[in-house]
Amino acid sequence: MAAPTSDADWSRVRLHVVTGKGGTGKSTVAASLALGLASQGQQVLLCEVEGRQGIARMFDVDPLPYAERRIATGLRHNGTPPGVVHALHIDPESALLEYLSMYYKLGRAGRALDRFGVIEFATTIAPGVRDVLLTGKVFEAVRRNSRNKGAISYDAVVLDAPPTGRITRFLNVNDELAGLAKVGPIRSQADTVMTLFRSPRTVVHLVTVLEEMPVQETADGIAELTRAGLPVGAVIVNLVRPRDISPADLEAARDGTLDASRVATDLEEAGVDVADGLVDGLLAEAHDHAERRALEDAQRAVVAQLGRPTYELPRLAGGVDLGGLYELAADLKKQGLA
Amino acid sequence: MSTQQKRSRPRFGPLATSPGPVPDLDVDALLDDRGTGIIVCCGSGGVGKTTTSAALALRAAERGRKVVVLTIDPARRLAQSMGIERLDNTPRPVDGLRTNAKGNRQGGGLDAMMLDMKRTFDEVVESQATPEKAKQILENPFYIALSSSFAGTQEYMAMEKLGQIHADAQADGSYDLIVVDTPPSRSALDFLDAPERLSSFLDGRFIRLLLAPAKGPARMMSAGFGLITGALNKVLGAQVLRDMQTFVAAFDTLFGGFRQRAQKTFELLQADGTAFLVVAAPEPDALREAAYFVERLGEDRMPLAGLIVNRASPIPQGTLSADEAMAASARLRKREPGSLTAGLLRLHADQTRMVEREALLRERFAAAHPEVPTAVVPALAGDVHDLAGLRRIGQLLAGA
Structure with missing residues (x-):
């Protein structure tokens, strides 16, 4: 497969945020990216914030707690010892309690907060606070400080983020809090987080498939992120169909x-029993495939015009298991994203 | 299963019963049944809920029902083709339905509406409070943030709008079928729990604490409250707490109304005239979410009509297995790297593997939920962005 290449340099990036429309496989891409980075010898943290336990399922491990767990090792590459992927499932309640104990000595008041339902209020109801807590924990993982004793330092953090439709609001915690908290500690926390998110050490990658709506949503997402001053990274085109039939044959198939x-004749020579309907069936499949390929090519052209470095990942017919993740990770590495 | 094993609760796992044939979902019977007043399409994001809702609504209208479809976030071109690209929270008639001569039964019609969540929330406030009080609420920063970004607001407002349209339709007979698309939720919970969550928020101890000092000074100034305000001031800053108190106090009188409405909407969803359709793609995550929906709907006694599996891979012809095809493809490729036939065989192998995987996923779902009628809709080659495309999906849904 002629994979698109890019000479974009991602080596200084510390935080890779991966978003995408539902159904495009953003979690798969985030996991593959984490594995790919680990294959370069980096120590990587893969975070999820939507309470789905998708990481645990993909890597076939027990549901993740609010603690960094070692889940996989990267591939050995040119003799460099591979790095390790740790995973963290961030939930807002735990993040808030950790934050309070790390920064405030609340003592009895801290327990009262829980008893009076304030923790629940703050994490499920109070708008924006939930996102500040989630992004705040991601921030803490990227910039480990002395308060978190004995914590692992990571070379890169990969965030399996909310979908494209919500990503700007999620990352733009500043705006979210504007008007709510104009001063005070939670406000300064949000400001510090934003400084990292707007810096060149953060990139937001958008995952899409070659269909009209997801590509449109990707274009909208890029525009929104740019307006909010958030750094847009790569466009990763996922679930790409095989491209081993020549353009001339595709046209003939259509x-x-x-x-x-x-x-x-070919089939007979290859020792296939040419039963009734086999050739017709293959040609019918070729016709469908050619039609889809034409649509894909049209969308591929649209993606190219987005002006972002682009990477492509194949659709794995058997679905994505742990082996599939390594396969995709190797692909991302070969193309230069990881 | 052996008799010596006793369980307090009977379990029907995949081993206990052999999965029989899954009952077919008869979409046309559902649409034609005058008793069906509301159809709710739910499922995880990216499975084609919006298109499915629009296709069902169009098919029902062309079969003679007076339909309104509430969509949340349709693709731009689809919205344009239905004439609802403007977000004005009012149902608009859809042009271009098939006329009687072409098979439209008597009296059908279709309106469509795109939900504006903030506008809906504002309207509720305006209808429940005095003008001054409404103004006070609408301008409060807490209300602004809550009405535009509280997780669950969109879900709740979709249900609120459904309740409104249903009440209006009952009064003036404008519609006899409402099709609702649900927002792409973080999880199934958001949509089913939003009304309950809003109610419990309003009943919460914390809210009552916030209300107390605003109402009767010092009466509730318990040691606990002093501690809490102290802690919150430290973390959030004093201004946030003040805004919150003002908001909660201003909102107080509306709470009863909201709770009642949430309860009524919940009852409406449980009523006989409502049919839930769970939409999924043949992918593990989407089907897991669908299974979860099915279980939750059962627990909440919500009437489930069936499962729609969208975008199924088309079944390849012939009996050539994936492994045989791959082996033959490799042999041909060794001889001629660019062989067309090798490419075709590889396509066939991919297709066969995908169909097998999807069938396995559906079987697993059916083993756990054998009673759920299912419709499988094969993937179309292109995107749907006009009435003809919706009509085609409608035919596929109905198995026609």
């Missing part, structure tokens, strides 16, 4: 002019 007798 027109229904593929040479059936040639296919039949």
